[in-house]
Amino acid sequence: MRNSLKIDGQVKTYLHEDELPKAWYNVRADMKKKPAPLLNPGTGKPVTFEDLQPVFCDELIKQELDNDTAYIEIPEDIRTFYKMYRPSPLVRAYFLEQALGTPAHIYYKFEGNNTSGSHKLNSAIAQAYYAKKQGLKGVTTETGAGQWGTALSMSSAFFGLDCQVYMVKVSYEQKPFRREVMRTYGASVTPSPSMTTDIGRKINAEFPGTTGSLGCAISEAVEAAVKQPGYRYVLGSVLNQVLLHQSVIGLETKAALDKIGVKADLIIGCAGGGSNLGGLVSPFIGEKLRGEADYDILAVEPASCPSFTRGKYAYDFCDTGKVCPLAKMYTLGSSFIPSANHAGGLRYHGMSSILSELYDQGLMRATSVEQTKVFEAAKLFAQTEGILPAPESSHAIRATIDEALKCKESGQAKNIVFGLTGTGYFDMVAYQKFNDGEMSDYIPTDEDIAKSLAQLPKVEG
Amino acid sequence: MRNSLKIDGQVKTYLHEDELPKAWYNVRADMKKKPAPLLNPGTGKPVTFEDLQPVFCDELIKQELDNDTAYIEIPEDIRTFYKMYRPSPLVRAYFLEQALGTPAHIYYKFEGNNTSGSHKLNSAIAQAYYAKKQGLKGVTTETGAGQWGTALSMSSAFFGLDCQVYMVKVSYEQKPFRREVMRTYGASVTPSPSMTTDIGRKINAEFPGTTGSLGCAISEAVEAAVKQPGYRYVLGSVLNQVLLHQSVIGLETKAALDKIGVKADLIIGCAGGGSNLGGLVSPFIGEKLRGEADYDILAVEPASCPSFTRGKYAYDFCDTGKVCPLAKMYTLGSSFIPSANHAGGLRYHGMSSILSELYDQGLMRATSVEQTKVFEAAKLFAQTEGILPAPESSHAIRATIDEALKCKESGQAKNIVFGLTGTGYFDMVAYQKFNDGEMSDYIPTDEDIAKSLAQLPKVEG
Incomplete structure (x- = not known):
């Protein structure tokens, strides 16, 4: 025994x-030396709200650029969803x-x-909420393991948003059932690099047979967002807002x-x-x-x-x-x-x-x-x-x-x-x-x- | 919105x-008209403890036949596992x-x-506990959807028991990854009807191409248990003990x-x-x-x-x-x-x-x-x-x-x-x-x- x-x-x-928690905690507010700002690749200068507006939701840009507010209130609808x-x-x-x-x-x-x-739902529901609040039609994103894509699909279904997911090809192939979960929540899923975007076609041409990467899939999702009216791109990691x-x-x-x-x-x-x-x-x-x-x-x-x-x-x-x-x-x-x-x-x-x-x-x-x-x-x-x-x-x-x-x-x-x-x-x-x-x-x-x-x-x- | x-x-x-709960509740104790007893297929008489002993663990047979005790204490080790x-x-x-x-x-x-x-773990850990307590080497079982087999694999791993699972063929084919979860917990998994038991071979001969059923898989698992010294059969449903x-x-x-x-x-x-x-x-x-x-x-x-x-x-x-x-x-x-x-x-x-x-x-x-x-x-x-x-x-x-x-x-x-x-x-x-x-x-x-x-x-x- x-x-x-x-x-x-x-x-x-x-x-x-x-x-x-009734508010998220923004660690940047307590950092004496702040994280370096994002730079506009064209100008080499720190990005502005306006630079980011074609890509991201307005409220999320504010959160992205806010280095000073220590506690940011979690909207009641998000707290309600969290209780699930x-x-x-x-x-x-x-x-x-x-x-x-x-x-x-x-x-x-x-x-x-x-x-x-996974934990990805914590940010997905927030990003879907702000997208819906802004009156958008849908969101695009990338996913690696598929957890972020699933989380965003769930969140989009909850708020009635269209959801387009570019999934890193290696994961798409290793995890066929992830795609079905996302589809069950109403999302469309495309393996990346795909032939549906300029950057996808370029990467496929440069690296034939590539199994993809998060970096590639991000590029495709951003391109898809800026080319479709009423769409914005959302990201499951890396960013300050996340x-x-x-x-x-x-x-x-x-x-x-x-x-x-x-x-x-x-x-x-x-x-x-x-x-x-x-x-x-x-x-x-x-x-x-x-x-x-x-x-x-x-x-x-x-x-x-x-x-x-x-x-x-x-x-x-x-x-x-x-x-x-x-x-x-x-x-x-x-x-x-x-x-x-x-x-x-x-x-x-x-x-x-x-x-x-x-x-x-x-x-x-x-x-x-x-x-x-x-x-x-x-x-x-x-x-x-x-x-x-x-x-x-x-x-x-x-x-x-x-x-x-x-x-x-x-x-x-x-x-x-x-x-x-x-x-x-x-x-x-x-x-x-x-x-x-x-x-x-x-x-x-x-x-x-x-x-x-x-x-x-x-x-x- | x-x-x-x-x-x-x-x-x-x-x-x-x-x-x-510190005790399980046995609804039979409160039934005026009790459920009909199991019958020995050879004699047509109600099964005895001794009839069941080659197939089931001793303590579980007692629970199976007990129509009178309203509350049966949950052993401390099982309650500890439940807390997981x-x-x-x-x-x-x-x-x-x-x-x-x-x-x-x-x-x-x-x-x-x-x-x-699923809920299957509630009974799997109990059955694995009593098998281990009796000093057995291992357990055999059937699984349909795979939830019971997974639960028993987890429970057997926890107590260091060998676990042999006969999985209904249709589920085995529809759910290849279930098998891997069971293997990760150290179990062996055989699609049923198989060619490894007498009854499996018989059913395959009678119904070529059959996708199996829980009823077939049970027969195979019982046969495997009684033919191997130190093994007993455990079941995830139907029985009073479950x-x-x-x-x-x-x-x-x-x-x-x-x-x-x-x-x-x-x-x-x-x-x-x-x-x-x-x-x-x-x-x-x-x-x-x-x-x-x-x-x-x-x-x-x-x-x-x-x-x-x-x-x-x-x-x-x-x-x-x-x-x-x-x-x-x-x-x-x-x-x-x-x-x-x-x-x-x-x-x-x-x-x-x-x-x-x-x-x-x-x-x-x-x-x-x-x-x-x-x-x-x-x-x-x-x-x-x-x-x-x-x-x-x-x-x-x-x-x-x-x-x-x-x-x-x-x-x-x-x-x-x-x-x-x-x-x-x-x-x-x-x-x-x-x-x-x-x-x-x-x-x-x-x-x-x-x-x-x-x-x-x-x-x-």
């Missing part, structure tokens, strides 16, 4: 619905702790209990930890464009910035797409087609196309400007992990904690296990909190490869990275 | 973990109500927030309704073998039996496999291979093989003996619904409530919508409670057919049913 089923408290902490699936639970990983034999206390904030399968919306994760996490009287020592999140990590850590970073508390914060990225750990902090294009503004960020270069890594949501060449600046200021650290090690961690987590995690989230699990094992050596009873961003129900092709021993790792060479970094735009910043 | 986002209270009610994913939420379907414009208040008990995607374990659903539902001061008028559940419906309604039926309260209780079955509404209340074999004891139940005949209906979990020819007896006593009613109507309801539910439901669960959604629309006509503000047993993430082949307009209905003819009923065993009962 397994003899390790001892727990000394509650496993899950749910806030009450009336404890849901929020507050999400903060879970004590008793069973994983026992399997590892670690003295560390491991907690995870689980964002996967909704049909998008991190703002995702702060609901961190605010709830902080409130739940306070409720059970736990002070986090180490906070861990996976990092693709930064939406989950930025949302999870914002309130904690805020405390660090205000000198109220200290936390060790760790970003985990795939070794196949290591923007923090091997990229350069510089201005770069956000998309492969170079139609978007320039952002200063840790980047591998917008021409970097990662291998067909299964963690589709982490295949972005750059990183949120906010997180890049915080990382540059030494307020957080980063590590990279290899795919097979990630799936080993995912399997252990599934077998002990009962939740089949998304490959993206499993990067954070891997790092958490490694840190918890360090605690076992050192005897430290650290409180480790990580973001379990989503479930892996649509990632079974990847799990199958792992189960069959056919999963491979891929680490770009220094030459690969130097080649794409050599194409960075020449901008002072 | 959608102008219907008004809610006047909390959406989700979660009990605290310390409010989790329980208590499950009772959700007020505000958004569905508003889309229907009904005065009814609709509540659903959502059992899908765990990796098995309804006992699933009573945790109803007990939590009742406690949550009491907490928010709501008296249910109508309780609706989908019915395959009866595990979800029996678990959900047990405590409410108990009140009816004890004369404490009255409830309208509605079972919903697929028109393609209508055991309650078109079957006969008679002794029948539980499995196609006729290796199991005889049970008195509403049945279509053990040789009835339903069409390749997508609600794999509802394709069973019979029905729980407990529910059959309650139905026969007029304590509940039943209806049947057609598949395309079910998916229309599923899509509306997904778009309004944000959860993509399992096809099985969507039978209950269909009936709930129909009843809520009747309330709209009559102006009655009934409190309707239904069981949302699971999510449809692994049912996207069926959703795709529906999205493409290629879904068909199938209703067996009277001759189809008469033919299989003609083969009922000749037993007094």
Whole structure:
């Protein structure tokens, strides 16, 4: 008999619905040195509201450019929608702790209990709300793993908006059922690069047989938005507005930890464009910035797409087609196309400007992990904690296990909190490869990275 | 702007973990006329403990045969495991109500927030626990939709048991990724009917090209259990023990309704073998039996496999291979093989003996619904409530919508409670057919049913 089923408290902490945050937290307000502004690629000057208006919804542009307001009210309709699936639970990983034999206390904030399968719904519903409020007809977007596309499809259905999704081809092929979920919510889904846009045709011609990237899909979705009257483009990560919306994760996490009287020592999140990590850590970073508390914060990225750990902090294009503004960020270069890594949501060449600046200021650290090690961690987590995690989230699990094992050596009873961003129900092709021993790792060479970094735009910043 | 986002209270009610039931409720204890006993097919006499011992775990046999103990303690290890994913939420379907414009208040008990995607885990962990406690090496089982197989795989992994799953061939083919989830939890999965058992080979020879049925898969799993030392067979539905374990659903539902001061008028559940419906309604039926309260209780079955509404209340074999004891139940005949209906979990020819007896006593009613109507309801539910439901669960959604629309006509503000047993993430082949307009209905003819009923065993009962 397994003899390790001892727990000394509650496993899950749910806030009450009336404890849901009433405002998002904007970490930029507490940063003395602000993130570098987006630049207009034509003029080289910081983008204005008017520059962004053809692409983004008005209210979202205001949020994007607002470096000063610390708390921005969550509209009541969005809070009502949040109540469908929020507050999400903060879970004590008793069973994983026992399997590892670690003295560390491991907690995870689980964002996967909704049909998008991830935290992406937190920003999707906000962006759909503002689009509808502006009287728009529809929205366009890209999706990698498919979680963002699903979240936006759900949100668009809720508000009666048309939704057009460009899905990175490798994910489109690996996850045929994701497309059906989006269609069930009324969205149209096109594999990217496609032949339906100028930039898609160009990329297909330059890189025949390419499996695509988030950078390509963004370019296509932006082009589709500006060419159709009544449409705007929305993005699921990287942007300041997205991190703002995702702060609901961190605010709830902080409130739940306070409720059970736990002070986090180490906070861990996976990092693709930064939406989950930025949302999870914002309130904690805020405390660090205000000198109220200290936390060790760790970003985990795939070794196949290591923007923090091997990229350069510089201005770069956000998309492969170079139609978007320039952002200063840790980047591998917008021409970097990662291998067909299964963690589709982490295949972005750059990183949120906010997180890049915080990382540059030494307020957080980063590590990279290899795919097979990630799936080993995912399997252990599934077998002990009962939740089949998304490959993206499993990067954070891997790092958490490694840190918890360090605690076992050192005897430290650290409180480790990580973001379990989503479930892996649509990632079974990847799990199958792992189960069959056919999963491979891929680490770009220094030459690969130097080649794409050599194409960075020449901008002072 | 959608102008219907008004809610006047909390959406989700979660009990605290310390409010989790400490005992299962055994509705048989309150039944004056007990369900008919299982019969030994050899002797025609009620089965004894010893008859069942080669097939089932000892403790589970005791539970199976216990018609008298009203409350059976849930062992601490099982309650600890339950805390991973329980208590499950009772959700007020505000958004569905508003889309229907009904005065009814609709509540659903959502059992899908765990990796098995359904309520099946409630009994799987109990059965794995007792198997481990008995010192067994492993368990065998059948699975239809794959939810039970996944739940048992998860539970077996947790206690370190070997797990062998016979999966109905039609589901095995429609849901390739289910197999990978089970493999990730360490189970082996065989499509049924297979060529690995005597009964599988026999059925394949008699019905070449058959897509299988739960009845066939049960026979194979039982054969595999009795032929391997240290193995027992476990079953996810139909049996008294399963309804006992699933009573945790109803007990939590009742406690949550009491907490928010709501008296249910109508309780609706989908019915395959009866595990979800029996678990959900047990405590409410108990009140009816004890004369404490009255409830309208509605079972919903697929028109393609209508055991309650078109079957006969008679002794029948539980499995196609006729290796199991005889049970008195509403049945279509053990040789009835339903069409390749997508609600794999509802394709069973019979029905729980407990529910059959309650139905026969007029304590509940039943209806049947057609598949395309079910998916229309599923899509509306997904778009309004944000959860993509399992096809099985969507039978209950269909009936709930129909009843809520009747309330709209009559102006009655009934409190309707239904069981949302699971999510449809692994049912996207069926959703795709529906999205493409290629879904068909199938209703067996009277001759189809008469033919299989003609083969009922000749037993007094």
